[in-house]
Amino acid sequence: MDRRIRKNQTAIMNALMQLIAEKDFEKITINEIAERADVNRGTVYSHYSDKYDLLDKCIENQLIHLMESCYSIDATGPYPTKAPLLLTIKEIEKNALIYKTLLSIKDVPSFRVHLSSMINKQIMEHMKDNELSLDELGKSIYAQFMSSAIVGVIEWWFTQSMPCSAEELTERLWSLLEMNRMILGP
Structure with a gap:
């Protein structure tokens, strides 16, 4: 280009x-x-073509950057270890103004939807690569639950003016993810 x-x-x-x-x-x-x-x-x-197209391209750029920064270190899935989750949250923290701005768009919830979809896709990929005791519907529900929870916690973190470090947020979120992952079995 x-x-x-x-x-x-x-x-x-x-x-x-x-x-x-x-x-x-x-x-x-x-x-x-x-x-x-x-x-x-x-x-x-x-x-x-218009400001909505521009917004979509901004969102796409941010998500591509986030994916490249955070998921490349662990090819087996989104959060099989804490490292990719910590990198994701640190990257969001480093660019807090951009992500807070994108998450705060009231009339156009597309960033939240795109971010949740990206995380959902990564969770589904991780489950596909592992032997899990859930049927397809159960996997879909679980991935939706987890992605919504992660995005919700990130939104909460911003609305509360980031009351803890990325490391502490990761530790607490990881504990919750681990508790919920137990339902999947080995």
Whole structure:
């Protein structure tokens, strides 16, 4: 990809993230995004069909970055050890403003949905690779429960102004995950 194109896309995405932190997503206009990114309106439309497409691309970029940063160290699944969970939470902590902003979009819950879906998929992959005593419906319910719980705890952490470190949150969340994993059996 051309360096100029990448620079414009990064500026546009950063502009959207800054604006979302300041006001409701629904009230943001393409003109505001272009002005904040220091590009013209046509440049925004040359990369994105509308602000929803731009938001989806921002979310996709953040999730890809999160996946690359956190899941690559353990190919057997999302949380078979504490290390990937800790890396995930530390990465979220390091980029707290971005993730808090994305999770706070009220009218467009897409980041929460995408994050939950990503975690759900990783849990399902982990269960597929292991002998578990659940049928397919049970695995689906379990993966949904776990992914919703993890995302819910991360949201809680942000809304409570991150009252503990990433390490402590990981320890406490890991204990809960371990208790719930016991129902799966060996």
